[in-house]
Amino acid sequence: MRIQNYSRKRQAIYDLMLSTSEHPSAEWIYTMLKPDYPDLSLGTVYRNLKLLEENGAIRSVAVIEGSEHYDAIMTPHPHFICRLCGKIYDLPAKFLLPEQANIKRIRGVGKIEITSLIYYGCCEECTKNDTDNV
Amino acid sequence: MRIQNYSRKRQAIYDLMLSTSEHPSAEWIYTMLKPDYPDLSLGTVYRNLKLLEENGAIRSVAVIEGSEHYDAIMTPHPHFICRLCGKIYDLPAKFLLPEQANIKRIRGVGKIEITSLIYYGCCEECTKNDTDNV
DNA sequence: TAACAAATTAATAATTATTATCTTTATTGT
DNA sequence: ACAATAAAGATAATAATTATTAATTTGTTA
Numbered sequence: 001m002r003i004q005n006y007s008r009k010r011q012a013i014y015d016l017m018l019s020t021s022e023h024p025s026a027e028w029i030y031t032m033l034k035p036d037y038p039d040l041s042l043g044t045v046y047r048n049l050k051l052l053e054e055n056g057a058i059r060s061v062a063v064i065e066g067s068e069h070y071d072a073i074m075t076p077h078p079h080f081i082c083r084l085c086g087k088i089y090d091l092p093a094k095f096l097l098p099e100q101a102n103i104k105r106i107r108g109v110g111k112i113e114i115t116s117l118i119y120y121g122c123c124e125e126c127t128k129n130d131t132d133n134v
Numbered sequence: 135m136r137i138q139n140y141s142r143k144r145q146a147i148y149d150l151m152l153s154t155s156e157h158p159s160a161e162w163i164y165t166m167l168k169p170d171y172p173d174l175s176l177g178t179v180y181r182n183l184k185l186l187e188e189n190g191a192i193r194s195v196a197v198i199e200g201s202e203h204y205d206a207i208m209t210p211h212p213h214f215i216c217r218l219c220g221k222i223y224d225l226p227a228k229f230l231l232p233e234q235a236n237i238k239r240i241r242g243v244g245k246i247e248i249t250s251l252i253y254y255g256c257c258e259e260c261t262k263n264d265t266d267n268v
Numbered sequence: 269t270a271a272c273a274a275a276t277t278a279a280t281a282a283t284t285a286t287t288a289t290c291t292t293t294a295t296t297g298t
Numbered sequence: 299a300c301a302a303t304a305a306a307g308a309t310a311a312t313a314a315t316t317a318t319t320a321a322t323t324t325g326t327t328a
Contacts, residue, residue: 007276007324026315041278046315048276063197066286066314080243089243103253109214109223110257117251119237123244141295141305160286175307180286182305200285200315270328277322283315293306298299 009037010048017058017072023079023088025067061088062118076115082123084130089123143171144182151192151206157213157222159201195222196252210249216257218264223257 006014012033022028026045033040049070052058058072061079064086071079071090078096080089096117105111122130140148146167156162160179167174183204186192192206195213198220205213205224212230214223230251239245256264 005325009277039278041280043279043316044277050316068314080240080246082244083247091240091243095237095240103229106214106225106229106253108258109225110216110255110259111261112214112253112255113217114254115251116254117249119240119246120248120250121244121246124242125244127245139296143306173307175309177287177308178306184287202285271326272328273324273326275322275324277320279320280318282317285314286312288311289309291306291308293304295302295304297302 009033009040009044010051012037013045013048014052014057014072017052017070021090023061023069023071025064025069027067059114061116064088078117078119080119080121080123082126083120084122084126087123087125091119143167143174143178144185146171147179147182148186148191148206151186151204155224157195157203157205159198159203161201193248195250198222212251212253214253214255214257216260217254218256218260221257221259225253 013029016029016032017024024032026042026049029049030040030042030045033045049058049068053060053070056074058070059074061069061071062081063069064081069088071088073090075093076096077093078091080091081087082089096115103112103115147163150163150166151158158166160176160183163183164174164176164179167179183192183202187194187204190208192204193208195203195205196215197203198215203222205222207224209227210230211227212225214225215221216223230249237246237249
């Protein structure tokens with residue numbers, strides 16, 4: 001029997017997730033790994049991302065322009081997502097106030113497993129570019 | 135020239151959005167309105183939801199199981215989403231702490247337009263059902 | 269090491285939500 | 299009512315994701 005041991009490609013996907021701050025989509029990971037793993041299949045990336053998410057190794061941050069984006073940093077922290085360029089920024093955990101970070105249950109509603117705090121707006125990069133084009 | 139006046143069907147879609155606490159998807163709205171508007175087309179629902187969102191009349195809450203869900207209540211408030219049944223609950227605005235509700239900009243990152251606070255977990259309804267099935 | 273069993277993968281087809289197109293219909297201002 | 303414009307229906311096209319299936323890899327055991 002095979003114990004829970006990562007296959008080569010699964011490990012490569014997870015390692016890439018850990019090494020980047022890009023909050024990648026399946027497509028992005030596929031493109032990055034393809035040169036090193038020429039026989040990599042896109043389906044494998046999708047399959048493993050879902051699997052890693054189920055195992056609690058990564059989590060979904062948001063769906064941007066129809067594509068799911070993931071994060072391998074499991075310490076709770078908020079995100080900022082630029083509505084122009086779609087880039088996802090990590091924010092320091094201090095933006096998650098203690099009161100919110102500690103809520104475990106909402107009476108009459110349910111038990112909380114994951115808290116997602118996302119700020120949507122326009123990032124400074126895009127603001128700058130907008131100004132340039134006037 | 136046509137002023138910003140809602141067409142019959144657009145009005146019906148918006149009215150339905152206002153009258154429900156379901157945080158509907160396009161499909162749900164289509165199913166609900168179809169009996170009263172037999173010639174309604176699903177494309178029309180998608181088109182108008184996007185339009186209403188651009189006009190700031192409604193906003194997207196989350197993508198659940200691949201489908202976008204909307205909310206017509208524009209007062210900032212958090213949501214609870216059950217990961218089992220997918221139901222979206224409105225939470226009172228007090229769960230949005232003042233400090234967070236008032237952040238307008240994050241230095242070095244960008245300007246905030248929308249804050250999204252979502253708690254994911256298991257709702258009491260589903261917890262109860264799970265227990266029943268043991 | 270050889271043979272077997274189970275997990276994983278590539279390749280591809282199938283799904284599904286959403287968007288685009290294009291022709292027809294409805295609506296509005298004059 | 300009439301012309302101009304907006305909106306809608308029907309349907310085709312996209313695009314992301316999932317399912318399928320046969321082949322390959324990997325681990326296990328004799």
